[in-house]
Amino acid sequence: MKAEIIAVGTELLLGQIVNTNARYLSVELAALGIDVYFQTVVGDNQVRLQQAIKIAEERADLIIFSGGIGPTQDDLTKEALAASLGRELHIDRQAMDNIDRFFKDREQPMTENNRRQALAIDGGTPLPNETGLAVGNAISHEDKHYIVLPGPPKELMPMFENQAKPWIMSHVLTAETPLYSKMLKFAGIGESALETKLLDLIESQSDLTIAPYAKESEVTIRLSTKAALESEALDKLDAMEKVIEERLSDYLYANRDVPIEQIIVEMMTEMNLTVSAAESCTGGLLMQGITSIPGSATVFLGGIVCYSNEMKKKLLNVPTHLLEGEEAPGAVSKETAAVLAEQVRIITDTDFGLSITGVAGPAFSERKPVGLVYIGISERNGATATYELNLKGNRETIRVRSAKAILYRLWLRLKELQAQKS
Amino acid sequence: MKAEIIAVGTELLLGQIVNTNARYLSVELAALGIDVYFQTVVGDNQVRLQQAIKIAEERADLIIFSGGIGPTQDDLTKEALAASLGRELHIDRQAMDNIDRFFKDREQPMTENNRRQALAIDGGTPLPNETGLAVGNAISHEDKHYIVLPGPPKELMPMFENQAKPWIMSHVLTAETPLYSKMLKFAGIGESALETKLLDLIESQSDLTIAPYAKESEVTIRLSTKAALESEALDKLDAMEKVIEERLSDYLYANRDVPIEQIIVEMMTEMNLTVSAAESCTGGLLMQGITSIPGSATVFLGGIVCYSNEMKKKLLNVPTHLLEGEEAPGAVSKETAAVLAEQVRIITDTDFGLSITGVAGPAFSERKPVGLVYIGISERNGATATYELNLKGNRETIRVRSAKAILYRLWLRLKELQAQKS
Missing domain, CATH: 3.90.950.20 (CinA-like)
Structure with a gap:
């Protein structure tokens, strides 16, 4: 199962904000055993967004969008996706009620553009927004799956956790094996020296991945493996940790991600x-x-x-x-x-x-x-x-x-x- | 002038780190008047990296890579780019001397994989690394321009500022009107309060851009303007600085980028x-x-x-x-x-x-x-x-x-x- 994350927003391309959504979604997808092969950032532009969708469809089975579903004219993610799939949009009743109630409670007039936040793609599943107004969407079309999430992290995270993840597990991951991983942290040794000492293990890795990377005078290795049973995965990870520890006990200071x-x-x-x-x-x-x-x-x-x-x-x-x-x-x-x-x-x-x-x-x-x-x-x-x-x-x-x-x-x-x- | 940023690294796709390089480069390119239309993240995989290069070439004139130039087997950016351009790689002498010296000074043996950090693409310009060992590359090929930078921000930032930016200005932006800018630094005031105090100026900006951004308890404003003559640009920037200083003298602590x-x-x-x-x-x-x-x-x-x-x-x-x-x-x-x-x-x-x-x-x-x-x-x-x-x-x-x-x-x-x- 391959996934691509498409973050939509000119503010990302201008560097006004950092793409923390891509990081959050990547971690969550990895935990589900789904490989993210590409992350893309595209601006609020329908033509370029449709181009990005077309490219993603060629290289991923699951495409997750973040952003571009707010009330303003330049929020175009649902329009672009609907056009790409050749489907129509409709107003989702429950989302619209939610928006109406929001403005009524505040005794403020609802401006017309807010209706856009209730848009849903025909034939899809609306994903309710617990912490905002814009409704999310999940849809399977031909052999691909699409999930549309809001841009603000405080809306995206609960929507992913409570709505999108269950949908992925029941609609997308019907036959996949979950992924388990473990972090090993090293000090007093550089990345290349460490890799040299583990080269035979790294080169012969098959069902267990050994990925070293360095930051700020510390080196980390992530071990990961897929297994049907958690206990089976943990046994494999522990066994590899033991092999590495025997070689590098004077450098391995933790088996979790801490300084x-x-x-x-x-x-x-x-x-x-x-x-x-x-x-x-x-x-x-x-x-x-x-x-x-x-x-x-x-x-x-x-x-x-x-x-x-x-x-x-x-x-x-x-x-x-x-x-x-x-x-x-x-x-x-x-x-x-x-x-x-x-x-x-x-x-x-x-x-x-x-x-x-x-x-x-x-x-x-x-x-x-x-x-x-x-x-x-x-x-x-x-x-x-x-x-x-x-x-x-x-x-x-x-x-x-x-x-x-x-x-x-x-x-x-x-x-x-x-x-x-x- | 359209640019695309390609960040290379499986650690980004696993969500282990946030893509702050894309943000930094986007801000810097915007300041040079270059539009970033797409940001891409791809893993340490040569086939997928070459796919990403091909796609980027179809939609950008300038392609900037970050990451994948370290010593290990999975650092493949230069190999993938060289293969895409049909060019060979060679060892850059100066970078190699630097690496040799590094290990000699530490009285440590240089492991063979470190030679990879001195690789340069034939016909390109090596970009020296002031804060690390991996040399960067800049190269023009047919009508496209390519810049390869290291992944760690503390190596990428000085290399961009001191090596890549001058190269872009002299090799890429030759026909463009030069852009001049000035940084104003503020303390004791938040980004939104500062923006509120300058809202009329920000909203009425035309040929002079006022871009506020916040980091680590400091707020920065970048003033920028294009002009044929440097003196003309500096006059405009100074005049705007004076206006801002009159309003915010108790917060404006510097007119250059210093803490x-x-x-x-x-x-x-x-x-x-x-x-x-x-x-x-x-x-x-x-x-x-x-x-x-x-x-x-x-x-x-x-x-x-x-x-x-x-x-x-x-x-x-x-x-x-x-x-x-x-x-x-x-x-x-x-x-x-x-x-x-x-x-x-x-x-x-x-x-x-x-x-x-x-x-x-x-x-x-x-x-x-x-x-x-x-x-x-x-x-x-x-x-x-x-x-x-x-x-x-x-x-x-x-x-x-x-x-x-x-x-x-x-x-x-x-x-x-x-x-x-x-």
Whole structure:
């Protein structure tokens, strides 16, 4: 079963809004085991809309429209579809009553153009609109299926969930097998290195799909498979997860779609551990990431941004001899990273102290190159580890990667502690 | 001039990501006076991608691709386009050097699949990637123009702005009247309120376009106009800017596309002022925003994230009687916001101290509602101002809006100081 989503609206072509409907519908269709092969966006123009319908009919069995069914002259989706199918339009009585009642309740006159929102294609099924006035349509014609939904997400989503989905299940998916999937999240490894390690699995995939993709210093793999029984699908997904985990246990941090910060907060909550941070070049980026997780308050107590050397001395007791003088290692050094991590841990009385100090650019500093960053992890009753990073990219990329790098190191250490405990 | 945007990626068809690239490119093309009639999304499949190219060639003069140029087996955009045009691919030397250097700097072995990122179509113009490894391509073939861009927005945007746009202007828009534009940036005002204040101008626009759009708590207006002579265009743009500035001087913070943090860093540098911050619910978000600006080091010295009450007492000397007890105003109060701002200013010896304390949610705290936030601005030899915010939205939105709110207040105050000086 192949589907195409056609979003109708000049506002999309002008970039005034983002096509979130296509995303929502794609997720919903994937969950039904329906493959979306194309998404199209077309403006409020009947000729071009009919062209788009013709193309979609050649490559999809199910065509879903969003938008273009409001009251104004440029809302043309139903007209274009009716013309394409060689059918007529009529006013759907129930939808019209609904519109009349809406204006009567508000004691406002109903302008004539509102009647357009009650239009339905002859021979189709009207889809009631729970949160708006424009009625949707579902229709099967020859061997194709068409569903017309409103543009505003708050109307489209309940109409899809409560009206269109049941219609698809009873009219379209009579003989299909459902699709199940699972997300695996990785840190500390790039997309291409990860793919290389899984290449044999990816190349030999048949009834289970392995799809890697990267975003913001994290790599995700989606495993998906079709099966008649949910238990059968889950067994297959779990088995593949196990194979991947054996190869990549030092990188696989979650089997659901969450950032590494979330996993760290969960692990530390469970182990009753606390953390603080001292940030120089990242200026708060690490801390804001951790505190973006709901429930981080019991784990993350506070921290210090020590952007200038003066602040490193004043707020974090970094000795002057580390920072100043010809022979001094300087602010960007493993020595300073170690003191920052230790001091912030002591000052805040936490179990872990994290530190980041480096050259984010665009200019170098201390005659050190842009991208040279030191991170430190200090542990109560334990050692202080430091790592040197040599990062590429612009200022923002270097900052983000520095924060992700220390989160990865912290996660590795927490995993070790967890293993020791159990 | 008609354009079509083809976004390539199965992750879009699965609904894993939203097609923000189509939106960005649509806005940029509209600003160049180029009409986008269709946007298409197609998966990582060479046959379907070539079908999409064929269809686009029938209805557009300029075809822009986003995505599918990474290192992995399913990145096929360049292969599909080369096959459609009947051209060969080669390795672009400069891009390959860049990739080699990247892995060498990291002392990591370059896996063979990374060579794919240096592929370029014979006879085209390689578009260097400033923030990633995959090189872009621009090519004219028969009477059509093709541009291949990477999928990640942080690679696509600079490549479009710095490489593709100049190429379009010099290779595609040769016979068109050039378009000139200017960005006006606003803070402290919403998009609809701003539009209302400019409605007469927007409705009567003819040869000068006024296009408002909103993103991340900032509103931007793009003024654009076509003219044969640059001086003529600039005169028109300046005149309109003046009209808008007269109406909205308390909100218009820049006439170029920069965040408010940039303007604040520039104003404080000029006035030789310094600033620090104490953040509770925003957890470092404010400071990371300021320090994301190159050159912020002379202005922003440091600050403290005091997420727990213990840290508020310990690191920022907030008296216990403010925080604890039945009658205490609590951590989320104007009293605490004032102490935090004053103390961080005193501790860091800066001219301004900023503070944010509030309930970002999802759970309420201190029996106070989600979205209640207090911000404080303390000034050396001056008063400490506090403001109560009642924000709507999820945790992330509330945190971002809190940070933007205090930046707006600080900007207003700096403007006042600037006016007094001159």
